[in-house]
Amino acid sequence: MGDIEQDNSERADGENNKADKLFTLKKWNAVAMWSWDVECDTCAICRVQVMDACLRCQAESKKDFYEKQDCVVVWGECNHSFHYCCMSLWVKQNNRCPLCQQEWSIQRMGK
Amino acid sequence: MSLKPKVVDFGQTWNILQETVKGVITLADVPRATWNDRFSDVYSLCVAYPEPLADRLYSETENFLDNHVTQLLDKVKLQGENGLLQAYHRAWTEYSQGINYLHQLYLYLNQQHIKKQKLTEAEIIYGTSSAASPEYQEQKEIGELGLYIWKNKMIESLKNSLVSLLLEGIHADRLGEAQRATTDVICGVIESFVRVEEYKTKGQLHLYQEIFESSFLKQSGEFYSREASELLQQSDVTRYMERVTWRLSQEELRGHKFLHITSVPKVRQCCEEKMVAAHVAWLHTEVDAMIENERRKDLSLIYPLLRPLPSGLVHLVQKFTQHITNEGLQAIGSLQGENVHTQFVESMLAVHSKYSELIKDLFKGDQAFIGALDKACSAVANHKSTPRQSARAPELLAKYCDSLLKKSAKLASESEIEEKLTRSITVFKYVDDKDIFQKFYARMLAKRLIHQQSQSMDAEEAMIDRLKQACGYEFTNKLHRMFTDMSVSSDLNTKFTASLREREGENHQFGIGFVVYVLQAGAWPLGLPPSPGPFHVPQQLEKSVQTFESFYHAQFSGRKLTWLHHLCQGELKLNYLKKPYLVTVQTYQMALLLLFEHCDSISCKEAAASLRLSYDQLVKHAISLVDCKILKKSSKGNLEEDSILTLNFDYYNKRTKFRITGALHRDAPHDTEATHRSVDDDRKLYLQAAIVRIMKSRKILRHNQLVQEVLGQSKVTFAPSIGMIKKCIENLIDKQYIERTSNSADEYSYVA
Numbered sequence: 001m002g003d004i005e006q007d008n009s010e011r012a013d014g015e016n017n018k019a020d021k022l023f024t025l026k027k028w029n030a031v032a033m034w035s036w037d038v039e040c041d042t043c044a045i046c047r048v049q050v051m052d053a054c055l056r057c058q059a060e061s062k063k064d065f066y067e068k069q070d071c072v073v074v075w076g077e078c079n080h081s082f083h084y085c086c087m088s089l090w091v092k093q094n095n096r097c098p099l100c101q102q103e104w105s106i107q108r109m110g111k
Numbered sequence: 112m113s114l115k116p117k118v119v120d121f122g123q124t125w126n127i128l129q130e131t132v133k134g135v136i137t138l139a140d141v142p143r144a145t146w147n148d149r150f151s152d153v154y155s156l157c158v159a160y161p162e163p164l165a166d167r168l169y170s171e172t173e174n175f176l177d178n179h180v181t182q183l184l185d186k187v188k189l190q191g192e193n194g195l196l197q198a199y200h201r202a203w204t205e206y207s208q209g210i211n212y213l214h215q216l217y218l219y220l221n222q223q224h225i226k227k228q229k230l231t232e233a234e235i236i237y238g239t240s241s242a243a244s245p246e247y248q249e250q251k252e253i254g255e256l257g258l259y260i261w262k263n264k265m266i267e268s269l270k271n272s273l274v275s276l277l278l279e280g281i282h283a284d285r286l287g288e289a290q291r292a293t294t295d296v297i298c299g300v301i302e303s304f305v306r307v308e309e310y311k312t313k314g315q316l317h318l319y320q321e322i323f324e325s326s327f328l329k330q331s332g333e334f335y336s337r338e339a340s341e342l343l344q345q346s347d348v349t350r351y352m353e354r355v356t357w358r359l360s361q362e363e364l365r366g367h368k369f370l371h372i373t374s375v376p377k378v379r380q381c382c383e384e385k386m387v388a389a390h391v392a393w394l395h396t397e398v399d400a401m402i403e404n405e406r407r408k409d410l411s412l413i414y415p416l417l418r419p420l421p422s423g424l425v426h427l428v429q430k431f432t433q434h435i436t437n438e439g440l441q442a443i444g445s446l447q448g449e450n451v452h453t454q455f456v457e458s459m460l461a462v463h464s465k466y467s468e469l470i471k472d473l474f475k476g477d478q479a480f481i482g483a484l485d486k487a488c489s490a491v492a493n494h495k496s497t498p499r500q501s502a503r504a505p506e507l508l509a510k511y512c513d514s515l516l517k518k519s520a521k522l523a524s525e526s527e528i529e530e531k532l533t534r535s536i537t538v539f540k541y542v543d544d545k546d547i548f549q550k551f552y553a554r555m556l557a558k559r560l561i562h563q564q565s566q567s568m569d570a571e572e573a574m575i576d577r578l579k580q581a582c583g584y585e586f587t588n589k590l591h592r593m594f595t596d597m598s599v600s601s602d603l604n605t606k607f608t609a610s611l612r613e614r615e616g617e618n619h620q621f622g623i624g625f626v627v628y629v630l631q632a633g634a635w636p637l638g639l640p641p642s643p644g645p646f647h648v649p650q651q652l653e654k655s656v657q658t659f660e661s662f663y664h665a666q667f668s669g670r671k672l673t674w675l676h677h678l679c680q681g682e683l684k685l686n687y688l689k690k691p692y693l694v695t696v697q698t699y700q701m702a703l704l705l706l707f708e709h710c711d712s713i714s715c716k717e718a719a720a721s722l723r724l725s726y727d728q729l730v731k732h733a734i735s736l737v738d739c740k741i742l743k744k745s746s747k748g749n750l751e752e753d754s755i756l757t758l759n760f761d762y763y764n765k766r767t768k769f770r771i772t773g774a775l776h777r778d779a780p781h782d783t784e785a786t787h788r789s790v791d792d793d794r795k796l797y798l799q800a801a802i803v804r805i806m807k808s809r810k811i812l813r814h815n816q817l818v819q820e821v822l823g824q825s826k827v828t829f830a831p832s833i834g835m836i837k838k839c840i841e842n843l844i845d846k847q848y849i850e851r852t853s854n855s856a857d858e859y860s861y862v863a
Contacts, residue, residue: 022708022758025651025701026693027624027682030674031561034663035632037671051633073669110669 036073036110038081044098045086054083073110078102084109116160125171128152132172135216136179136209136257146216154219165224169250172217176257180206180264187269196276199269200296203303206261214254221252255310262307262318270322273300277323278330284365285334298369305371316373324374328381331362335385343390348397352412355386359416380419387416388423395426402427402434411473424479432483435466439491452510455503459538463488485541492541493830501787505544509551511535516571517564528570536577543830545582546797547790552578553590553636554786560597561628561678568597582827592634600628607662624682625655629663629672637675646676647723649705652698685741688762694741695770699724699732704741712757715750726752739771798831798839806849806861814840814857 035041036050046055053071074084080099082090090098097104131149134141157165183202190198214221228250251259266273280297304319338358342351362382366375387394394413401409417423442458463484470480492504512535515528523531542548559565572594579587604626630637648656660672679698684691696704702722706713713721719729730750736742737750741762745755801824805817812820821836840859843849852858 022685022687023705024684024686025623025649025681025705026684028626028652028655028698029563029680030625030627030656030659030698031630031678032627033630033632033635033637033673033675034667034670035673037669049633051631075669108669111667 036081038073038075039079040081043083043086044080045082045090048083050081050083054085056085057083075107075109076102077105077107079107114154114158116158117155118161119155119159119164121156121159121164121167124152124156125168128156129171129175132175132213132216133179135212136176136206138205138209138212150216150218153217157219157224163224165220166250168220169225172253173256173260176260177264180260184265184268187265192272192276195269195272196280196293196296196300199265199273200299200303202265203261204299206257207303207306210254210257210261213257214252217253221254225250225252252310258307258310266304266307266318266322274323274326277301278327281327281365281369282330282334284369285361294368301369301371316371319371324370324377327370327374328377331378332381332385335382336389339386339390343393348394348401349406349409349412352409352416355416356412358382358386383416383419388420391417391420391423398427398430402430405434405469407469407473410469414474414477418477424477428479428483431480432487435462435484435487436490438462438466439487440494443491443494450514452507453514455507456511456535456538459488459492459541460534462491463537489541489543492538493543501547502542502544504538504542505548506551506783506786508535508538508542509548509555512552512574513555513559516566516574517559518566525567525570528566529573532570532574533577536581539578540581544790545586546793546828547787549586549590549828550636550786550790550793553593556590556593557635557637560593562680586828589634592631596630596634597628600630603627603629603663603666606666607659610662611658623651623655625659627659630675632673637678645723646674646699647702647721648674648676648698649702651705652681685762687758687760690767692762692764693768696736697732697771699728700736700771703729703732703736707758712745712755714753714755716752718756735771741771794829794831794835795839795842797825797828798836799843801825802836802839802843803848803861806859809861811852811858811860813855814859817859 038050041049041051043050043054048054048058050073052058057071072084073081074087075081076087076097078097078100080097082098087104091104095104096102128149131141131145133139153168156168157163183206187195187198187202277297277300280293284294284297301319301323304323305316308315308318335358339355342354346354359379359382362378363375366378370378394417397409398413400406401413413427414424417427439459439462442462443455446454446458448454466484466487467481470476470484474480493502495502512532515523515531515535539545539548556571559571565571575587575590575594578590607627656674663670663672676698680695681698681701683694683696683701683704685694699722703718706718706721715726715729715733718724718733719726722729724732733742733744733750733756737744737756740759743757743759744750745757798821801821802817805820805824806812817840818833818836822831825831840849844851844859847862849859850862852860
């Protein structure tokens with residue numbers, strides 16, 4: 001616990017203006033969780049949670065699991081969201097959103 | 112000398128030849144010149160003009176040999192019973208060598224005349240017109256002819272007395288009364304039974320087996336039966352086994368000394384049958400006590416004895432399994448205290464290594480016993496004290512790993528920890544409920560990572576790799592993702608700091624060290640904050656949060672961030688006391704303390720409102736601060752809504768840097784329960800998925816087959832109960848994934 005004194009002298013300059021405060025906030029280790037900003041958290045095409053890789057990617061990623069997951073989410077103009085992999089297969093068959101039957105056009109992609 | 116065929120007087124030439132033949136067969140001195148001349152005589156007889164005289168030469172030689180052997184027989188018989196073996200042996204040694212030479216002298220006859228007549232393999236198999244007649248007498252090469260005559264004359268007439276003398280000799284050897292000289296004789300005589308047939312293409316051993324081996328085996332059997340029953344009366348099991356082992360090895364040596372090599376295993380088998388198999392029931396009763404008391408010497412003796420018997424080891428293996436199971440259960444049965452997990456894993460390992468050592472030493476690493484050890488260990492590891500409870504092994508094992516991977520005061524060396532972790536895999540492999548282990552492990556790993564309690568990241572990664580090796584990729588997938596999140600976060604923090612520096616110059620900091628872990632939802636076994644309401648982030652932190660959020664959204668798109676305040680920690684410096692203290696607190700506690708910047712006292716109700724926390728939550732955090740005396744409360748007893756909280760200005764602590772453990776840091780018992788419950792839910796999903804997969808590929812399946820396949824698929828991670836599988840099947844029928852077929856009650860079909 002002897003290192004505290006040293007610690008103080010190091011930061012002394014930053015404290016001058018706050019000396020009258022009761023507390024000084026030294027450090028904050030925050031934890032946050034990210035998730036896709038979606039309305040429905042399962043992909044309607046493969047029925048897997050959008051946070052997980054789609055079925056195909058899960059089967060393939062056995063080879064290179066150290067890679068960052070790159071099975072991202074895509075939003076259509078209709079605001080429905082799917083795995084990008086699932087949707088790109090889907091539009092080859094039918095260029096409509098599987099949920100609302102609107103013409104499919106990409107609004108944005110997850111990154 | 113000319114090689115041209117010429118007229119030869121048979122009588123004259125044969126007379127000369129006969130003299131030499133006699134000399135050769137009795138191993139007398141035959142000068143080289145004479146040998147050469149006779150050699151060409153044989154040639155000239157064979158090619159004689161106008162008629163070749165080979166057939167005549169053959170029959171004369173046959174007659175001669177016949178007479179010679181008859182004479183030898185008479186001579187041998189003269190020696191009477193006592194000298195018979197020796198005399199026979201002498202005669203045989205001489206004759207067998209002589210006939211060999213003679214064979215060479217008649218080389219031309221053998222090669223040119225007799226070989227040509229010989230039936231080929233094909234003719235023997237398919238038969239030819241000439242060989243078909245039964246009276247057809249095939250001519251033999253001279254060497255073979257000599258041996259054939261020996262067999263018919265000598266051995267046929269002497270065999271009974273010879274064999275009984277041989278058996279006597281061997282019996283004497285068993286009793287240790289044989290002399291060196293007789294050994295050679297016996298050996299030679301037995302060999303003659305084999306050698307005499309050496310020209311035969313098959314069935315060379317017939318004569319040997321017929322006249323000698325069968326009676327030998329019979330006699331040996333009798334001898335060992337007697338020996339065994341005598342031993343049984345006068346000695347205990349150890350002595351008995353020692354004796355039998357000794358006998359077996361002696362008999363093996365004796366076999367190599369006297370017998371044809373093919374008889375050795377037969378004698379051994381005969382011996383084992385009489386001395387071991389006949390008394391196997393008794394040995395089995397002795398086994399129980401041997402194993403009970405782990406009498407190593409006895410066990411090492413009995414193993415080689417029982418092994419050759421068909422299913423001879425079954426009883427031993429069974430007892431052994433039982434014994435290890437008992438020992439194991441005893442070892443883990445009475446564990447108590449703080450470090451049950453360490454005791455559990457280490458006593459399991461102690462039992463395991465003790466018995467694998469024993470198997471290596473005493474049972475030559477026999478697979479059957481290794482199997483027994485595995486069976487016993489998994490019985491111990493998955494033992495349930497009551498049938499309704501689940502086994503404790505998965506949790507204890509995870510805790511054990513946690514205690515090794517965590518930073519701790521006990522400074523074990525890195526290699527020591529590595530070794531212990533490697534060994535823990537041994538136990539892990541025996542655990543049935545690997546999914547439960549995974550849940551616990553993941554939670555503990557999450558805690559270690561978030562609170563930076565890991566001893567070393569290398570060790571963490573090595574451990575995950577070990578688990579992956581044991582259980583496959585899917586098992587460790589989430590653990591890996593947690594791991595990646597940590598490195599991604601550290602990159603992110605570097606970038607964040609850099610971007611701040613760019614924008615605001617050196618003076619960027621918010622006056623605090625700000626580090627954030629951004630975790631991927633779904634991969635971490637973490638709950639959301641207890642009251643996911645709009646918690647009021649202390650104003651001192653607001654800027655950090657906002658800046659980071661906008662930074663993050665610029666980096667990524669389509670993502671949303673949820674702050675897990677219950678996992679965040681801050682370090683506060685207390686300036687209002689005699690000396691400065693550094694306190695590590697949870698965000699909620701920090702927020703509560705920071706309220707006192709603006710007021711001297713506050714009621715619980717007000718605090719909750721101003722922090723926008725639920726009242727229960729606030730009380731929980733307030734209590735932990737009150738308990739460690741940083742806060743004072745106005746009323747005795749429990750905190751009420753209107754209890755007033757104030758700062759304790761007389762706070763004193765010996766240490767100037769410390770941590771306040773929040774309520775959430777302690778592993779409450781309901782945590783364990785929740786883990787088990789969530790495992791149960793996962794299992795149901797897993798089973799349903801497995802059933803659908805199987806049914807999709809099989810279309811129609813009977814109930815029992817389906818259950819079997821499900822068990823097969825799930826055994827890598829856990830052992831489901833049949834009841835659970837049944838429930839899942841019913842579930843799926845309700846959901847119309849599968850249906851019962853109309854023809855049978857226990858058959859299902861897949862509904863596409």
